Amino acid sequence: MPPRPSNPAQEPSLILVGTDYRCSPIEVREKVAYHGTESEDLLIHLLARPGIEEAFLLSTCNRTEVYIRPRDEDEAYKAAVELTFLRRVPEMEKPGRLYVKRNGEAARHLLGVASGLESMVLGEPEILGQIKQSAALAETVGASGPTVRRLLRSAGIAGARSRQETAISAGAVSLGYAVVELSRNIFSGLENCRVLILGAGEIARSVARPLVERGACEIKVANRSAERAKKFQEEFPQAVLIPFEERLSAVREAEVVVASTGAEEPILTRKQLKEAMKARPTSPLLVVDLGVPRNVEPAAGKIENLFLHTVDSMELLIQRNLRKRKEEVPRVQEIIEEELTQFRIWYRNLEAEPVVAQIQKQAEKIRQQEIAAVLDRFPADTHPDLVRLTRSLVRKILHHPSTQIRGSRGSRGQTDPSGSHDSSRLHLVRELFRLDDEDNG
Amino acid sequence: MTILLDVANILLPLFYLGAAISYGFVFFASHPVANRVTMPALRATVVLHLAMLVALAVHHGQFPAATVSQALSIVAFAVAVVYVFVEWHGRERSTGFWMVSLVFFFQLLASLFSRPNPPDREIFHDPFFGLHVSLALLGYAAFVVAAGYAFLFLQLYRDLKTGRFSMFYGKLPPLEVLERMMIGALSVGFITLTGAVISGAVWAERLYEGAWMHDPKILVTFATWALYAVALTLRRLRRWKGRQTALASLAGLGAILFSLMAVNFFFTDFHGFL
Numbered sequence: 001m002p003p004r005p006s007n008p009a010q011e012p013s014l015i016l017v018g019t020d021y022r023c024s025p026i027e028v029r030e031k032v033a034y035h036g037t038e039s040e041d042l043l044i045h046l047l048a049r050p051g052i053e054e055a056f057l058l059s060t061c062n063r064t065e066v067y068i069r070p071r072d073e074d075e076a077y078k079a080a081v082e083l084t085f086l087r088r089v090p091e092m093e094k095p096g097r098l099y100v101k102r103n104g105e106a107a108r109h110l111l112g113v114a115s116g117l118e119s120m121v122l123g124e125p126e127i128l129g130q131i132k133q134s135a136a137l138a139e140t141v142g143a144s145g146p147t148v149r150r151l152l153r154s155a156g157i158a159g160a161r162s163r164q165e166t167a168i169s170a171g172a173v174s175l176g177y178a179v180v181e182l183s184r185n186i187f188s189g190l191e192n193c194r195v196l197i198l199g200a201g202e203i204a205r206s207v208a209r210p211l212v213e214r215g216a217c218e219i220k221v222a223n224r225s226a227e228r229a230k231k232f233q234e235e236f237p238q239a240v241l242i243p244f245e246e247r248l249s250a251v252r253e254a255e256v257v258v259a260s261t262g263a264e265e266p267i268l269t270r271k272q273l274k275e276a277m278k279a280r281p282t283s284p285l286l287v288v289d290l291g292v293p294r295n296v297e298p299a300a301g302k303i304e305n306l307f308l309h310t311v312d313s314m315e316l317l318i319q320r321n322l323r324k325r326k327e328e329v330p331r332v333q334e335i336i337e338e339e340l341t342q343f344r345i346w347y348r349n350l351e352a353e354p355v356v357a358q359i360q361k362q363a364e365k366i367r368q369q370e371i372a373a374v375l376d377r378f379p380a381d382t383h384p385d386l387v388r389l390t391r392s393l394v395r396k397i398l399h400h401p402s403t404q405i406r407g408s409r410g411s412r413g414q415t416d417p418s419g420s421h422d423s424s425r426l427h428l429v430r431e432l433f434r435l436d437d438e439d440n441g
Numbered sequence: 442m443t444i445l446l447d448v449a450n451i452l453l454p455l456f457y458l459g460a461a462i463s464y465g466f467v468f469f470a471s472h473p474v475a476n477r478v479t480m481p482a483l484r485a486t487v488v489l490h491l492a493m494l495v496a497l498a499v500h501h502g503q504f505p506a507a508t509v510s511q512a513l514s515i516v517a518f519a520v521a522v523v524y525v526f527v528e529w530h531g532r533e534r535s536t537g538f539w540m541v542s543l544v545f546f547f548q549l550l551a552s553l554f555s556r557p558n559p560p561d562r563e564i565f566h567d568p569f570f571g572l573h574v575s576l577a578l579l580g581y582a583a584f585v586v587a588a589g590y591a592f593l594f595l596q597l598y599r600d601l602k603t604g605r606f607s608m609f610y611g612k613l614p615p616l617e618v619l620e621r622m623m624i625g626a627l628s629v630g631f632i633t634l635t636g637a638v639i640s641g642a643v644w645a646e647r648l649y650e651g652a653w654m655h656d657p658k659i660l661v662t663f664a665t666w667a668l669y670a671v672a673l674t675l676r677r678l679r680r681w682k683g684r685q686t687a688l689a690s691l692a693g694l695g696a697i698l699f700s701l702m703a704v705n706f707f708f709t710d711f712h713g714f715l
Binding site for chain 1: 471473597601602604605606610611613615616617618621676679680682683684
């Protein structure tokens with residue numbers, strides 16, 4: 001894929017080459033995933049190439065992306081593809097395996113990644129931490145310069161704002177967190193919830209994990225097979241194992257009951273649960289039945305203050321939350337565009353700054369020449385005032401042109417973010433002030 | 442002064458409506474601007490409301506509960522103050538739309554039924570009047586707050602029970618918290634209404650010597666008091682759970698509105714002030 005030759009809009013000069021879960025299956029992604037020293041080595045190798053000025057690597061289980069600030073676009077692109085991907089998986093050359101984005105598009109992509117728009121689970125929050133870790137590594141290795149550093153800062157702001165100002169990360173989208181979410185909608189705090197888990201298989205463990213993480217005050221596990229229960233306890237040492245036959249007395253004391261056994265018949269009947277509810281007259285009970293066939297008699301759902309949920313209702317909840325997250329995408333995109341505009345303004349200022357400095361230097365040179373020519377004609381005690389006056393004149397005359405050349409720094413979204421007129425404007429300024437002559441002469 | 446009071450009478454429901462709409466943006470759209478302006482807007486409206494009640498008291502030289510309109514306005518004010526406190530204390534504004542909508546509803550009724558010249562009866566200057574009416578209105582305000590939480594409790598209860606997850610799910614405090622707030626408001630309301638009933642009975646006996654007991658207003662108030670007494674007793678005995686108590690709370694609000702509006706307008710002269 002040949003690189004685009006020019007960057008007419010004076011966009012931030014960037015190249016992104018990457019692959020993610022949409023382009024490559026896990027078997028391929030795991031081969032191009034970079035961990036610890038591998039990431040360091042790659043960044044060092046990339047920086048060793050003369051066409052690359054700055055580099056940033058983002059490698060997670062769902063994506064491997066390398067962002068380059070090129071000196072030479074062709075060479076930088078080739079090096080990024082070769083060193084990051086082809087060296088490990090030559091088949092990455094196949095069409096559709098890699099995506100390449102440039103300049104503003106590359107920046108927009110990273111901001112989207114940080115905001116969770118590009119994640120497999122829309123809005124997942126871990127990616128922001130992974131970007132921060134990768135940024136720290138690039139900083140340590142010396143791979144990030146001003147452009148990449150500022151881009152990462154914009155990505156961090158976009159990611160944080162998206163999660164604070166929108167509901168892109170709200171609502172549980174996995175089974176375990178859906179149980180946590182339901183508990184939080186019933187009980188005043190998970191730390192007051194005693195949890196009883198019936199079964200000790202993979203589903204039981206996936207549900208127990210977020211409950212433990214979010215601070216459930218007690219976890220009891222009842223399973224027919226003691227061996228499996230012990231395995232469960234190895235993973236969750238805080239869990240208390242109880243004999244399966246004692247499950248009914250445990251239900252009376254629990255706030256949350258999760259059932260996920262392979263039993264063919266219900267292990268909790270309506271009658272048993274009604275009896276249990278009598279022992280807890282006013283406090284509610286959440287029962288999540290994840291068994292297929294069902295572990296809890298469906299009629300138990302009619303008991304007052306008992307909230308019975310099955311795999312189906314949990315799936316409904318997850319789908320609802322995903323739908324809600326999707327509804328937030330346009331608002332997140334607005335945030336991304338706002339931060340991208342800020343990044344572009346910063347970048348344009350970066351381009352304009354040498355021009356402003358040159359004009360100021362030229363003006364100062366003229367001022368010094370002119371004042372040197374006339375200074376002797378004035379009394380010595382007026383010299384400091386003359387110098388101050390001429391400096392002030394020059395500063396005031398150049399103030400407005402300098403501001404215009406820099407663009408309206410810091411005024412969010414007020415300047416043309418495309419920067420389409422920037423190159424011609426800078427060219428005109430150079431001509432007006434004869435800066436190129438100055439350079440040559 | 443009269444013109445100012447008339448203007449305030451028109452502006453108050455509009456301001457409460459504005460605050461309710463702003464809370465609606467917070468509840469339905471989590472709008473960042475609405476998030477910032479809701480509380481200051483509501484606080485400013487509550488201050489205006491307080492100023493209007495004080496001006497009414499000064500202007501007419503009596504406690505501003507001489508008419509149904511004034512009583513409804515005090516209930517609206519008390520509910521707004523309770524909500525401002527709850528939001529400030531609990532940093533919880535998800536119930537704001539519903540509570541401020543109730544405030545708007547009560548203030549709208551108050552403004553619609555307001556009369557330029559409230560009656561000036563001798564009893565309005567009796568200190569017992571102030572005590573009796575203050576207790577009754579505080580009780581009513583607490584029951585309105587309880588009904589607000591009861592309504593929200595029932596919505597969330599239904600969502601969690603049926604697994605259909607409506608717009609209420611995920612936006613409200615947990616069921617246990619809603620229940621606790623509802624029971625708390627019911628308890629405060631019951632204590633103050635009991636105080637109002639006792640003080641009213643003592644006062645009326647002194648003034649009317651038994652002729653007051655068959656008045657429709659008194660009978661409806663006793664019935665309302667009894668409804669809340671039964672609900673709280675059954676709850677205390679753990680016979681009733683949150684859902685039944687919430688339903689009773691909503692029924693109680695219906696009884697209060699009936700007592701304040703229909704009974705006062707159509708069935709009683711004796712208790713015409715509220």
